[in-house]
Amino acid sequence: xxxxxxxxxxxxxxxxxxxxxxxxxxxxxxxxxxxxxxxxxxxxxxxxxxxxxxxxxxxxxxxxxxxxxxxxxxxxxxxxxxxxxxxxxxxxxxxxxxxxxxxxxxxxxxxxxxxxxxxxxxxxxxxxxxxxxxxxxxxxxxxxxxxxxxxxxxxxxxxxxxxxxxxxxxxxxxxxxxxxxxxxxxxxxxxxxxxxxxxxxxxxxxxxxxxxxxxxxxxxxxxxxxxxxxxxxxxxxxxxxx
Numbered sequence: 001x002x003x004x005x006x007x008x009x010x011x012x013x014x015x016x017x018x019x020x021x022x023x024x025x026x027x028x029x030x031x032x033x034x035x036x037x038x039x040x041x042x043x044x045x046x047x048x049x050x051x052x053x054x055x056x057x058x059x060x061x062x063x064x065x066x067x068x069x070x071x072x073x074x075x076x077x078x079x080x081x082x083x084x085x086x087x088x089x090x091x092x093x094x095x096x097x098x099x100x101x102x103x104x105x106x107x108x109x110x111x112x113x114x115x116x117x118x119x120x121x122x123x124x125x126x127x128x129x130x131x132x133x134x135x136x137x138x139x140x141x142x143x144x145x146x147x148x149x150x151x152x153x154x155x156x157x158x159x160x161x162x163x164x165x166x167x168x169x170x171x172x173x174x175x176x177x178x179x180x181x182x183x184x185x186x187x188x189x190x191x192x193x194x195x196x197x198x199x200x201x202x203x204x205x206x207x208x209x210x211x212x213x214x215x216x217x218x219x220x221x222x223x224x225x226x227x228x229x230x231x232x233x234x235x236x237x238x239x240x241x242x
Contacts, residue, residue, distance in 0.1 A: 020087025037118035065112025079192035164229035
């Protein structure tokens with residue numbers, strides 16, 4: 001792990017997020033320059049960070065929490081294209097797109113601790129320091145690869161496969177069990193379908209003893225079964241990376 005960058009903003013949690021991101025190899029003096037003008041914020045669950053059509057350039061590092069990136073159909077249905085956890089960099093695309101118009105909506109799912117980086121500072125530093133430029137290039141390359149893979153997953157996967165993927169991606173360990181804390185409507189929004197279809201899919205998974213639904217979330221009893229559903233063959237992946 002690199003030495004903590006100087007500044008009051010960087011505590012153990014921020015340092016862990018930096019280490020999990022593509023900024024991990026930048027030396028402390030460069031990180032100090034990069035964080036000039038940065039600020040932290042706590043954002044509650046359900047809050048929208050950026051909406052489709054926004055034109056403001058932005059860069060955030062997720063320190064804690066969960067952020068969802070989704071697209072919305074004219075009929076109001078949504079489809080999640082990315083989940084952002086600790087170490088995820090959000091908004092790097094906005095630094096270089098000319099003109100920039102936000103193509104997706106970014107919403108906090110689980111209360112998030114975010115480090116907001118000044119986009120002008122970051123782009124200027126990348127122009128002067130090849131190490132920063134390389135870090136941003138790695139981030140953009142990963143995003144392009146992940147979104148390209150997501151096109152196939154979203155277009156050709158069945159609803160059951162998409163439900164399995166999102167359950168695995170939202171699952172966290174609780175008292176030795178895997179639990180995905182989300183409602184049936186939230187799951188329907190994530191996979192781009194209606195609640196009634198998700199209800200039927202969950203009923204089938206319960207019948208197969210793969211999951212158990214309750215007021216505290218969806219317990220996953222057979223994660224290996226969901227994994228086989230979500231990734232039916234070699235080369236498949238889900239867009240869970242930062």
